[in-house]
Amino acid sequence: MTKDKKQKPIDSLEALLHRMMNRIRQSLELPAILSGTVAEVRVFLETDRVKVYRFDADASGEVVAESVNCDRLPSLLGQHFPAEDIPFAARELFLKARQRSIVDVAAQQIGLSPLDSSETTEPLDENDIRFRVVDPCHVKYLTSMGVQSSLVVPILHRDQLWGLLVSHHSLPREVSERELQVVQLVADQLSIAIAQNTLLEQTRAQADQEATINRVAKLLHSMTEMQLQQALELTVSALQAAGGRIYIAPQNPGEAAQVFSYGDWGRSRGAGEQ
Incomplete structure (x- = not known):
């Protein structure tokens, strides 16, 4: 869903984005950047958990940064997940189309918003969100974790899928186009931070x-x-x-x-x- 129930002021959105971008630019230590970013994004979205999920070389993954709201959802920080948790086809779309996903468990819908065409790699309208029925297995997976709505944005590094910026909420929640734009900009800044950290290392x-x-x-x-x-x-x-x-x-x-x-x-x- 992309309709706002309560519209955040534009100036506060800009201030928040500016603050997050400054944090990324001023620090060279990636763990500190990731930790600060998930905290800022969680407060901005007013959701129960925001995490950064990093892919390993074998396509498995680890939660390397996390912010949780008053234990409303369990912490996943430091946990490892097998490669099959995120199918190869989904990873390809995250990489080739820079696809973002918005899941509403109660409505049994997933909104897909690719930034680029997976066939031509040409940019698409970033507000073009296509809704379809979500896979029952994914609904079951989210429900088992106490999640009723989610937002997932890929993080790229050197044209490779480095990880995912993920927001989870324990209640159904609509995501506005503006919120999606801000989280995308944050993910883009994280890509810059990862490149800077790689050079530093x-x-x-x-x-x-x-x-x-x-x-x-x-x-x-x-x-x-x-x-x-x-x-x-x-x-x-x-x-x-x-x-x-x-x-x-x-x-x-x-x-x-x-x-x-x-x-x-x-x-x-x-x-x-x-």
């Missing part, structure tokens, strides 16, 4: 890698037995390897090679051991 990983390389180089340069062993252990740990070995060839005839081992190659050996 890459930068941190590169800095950590460079620091490790410098530390290993310094230890190797010392050429003392203790520091060579430390360099080996640090390298194995940094590469997340099972084990490693340093072999130093003898410098003069009759001298033994130096071998240092760590991890699966057994207990560390001292100088001269093979």
Whole structure:
């Protein structure tokens, strides 16, 4: 349903959206952004639960952020769900058409609002919401969780389906076109936040890698037995390897090679051991 029972003032909607966008832009830490966003969206929609559901590589998912209204619905934070909970066809529509869904359990209806054509990928009228009978299995699934109405908006990252921004309510609830637009804008901003966080994590990983390389180089340069062993252990740990070995060839005839081992190659050996 898209008809407003009580219209929120436009200025308050703009202020809320501006506040959420500022939070996303000012913080580089994704968990904090997601936590603040679900709280803001839940207050804005006046619903009982808003969550961010993130897809894993195997298409299963996890609730990584959540805001719940006075325990009116149970918390799902941290829970994992199998891939079959969201069928492949539904994930494809979320990705290709950026399809949003609005479910009214009592009316047994689902409103589908794609932003793009799934065939041509051309933009569609974002207010074009098509209602049809909702699948009985989905009704049963929502009812078992105490949900009578829901709103689902996909979150994309690098043209892939990263997750879903989901609102659940324990009573039947209409969703206005304006509310749908605002939640869509929030999901778009989350996509930006995810991209920023990914870049931050890459930068941190590169800095950590460079620091490790410098530390290993310094230890190797010392050429003392203790520091060579430390360099080996640090390298194995940094590469997340099972084990490693340093072999130093003898410098003069009759001298033994130096071998240092760590991890699966057994207990560390001292100088001269093979």
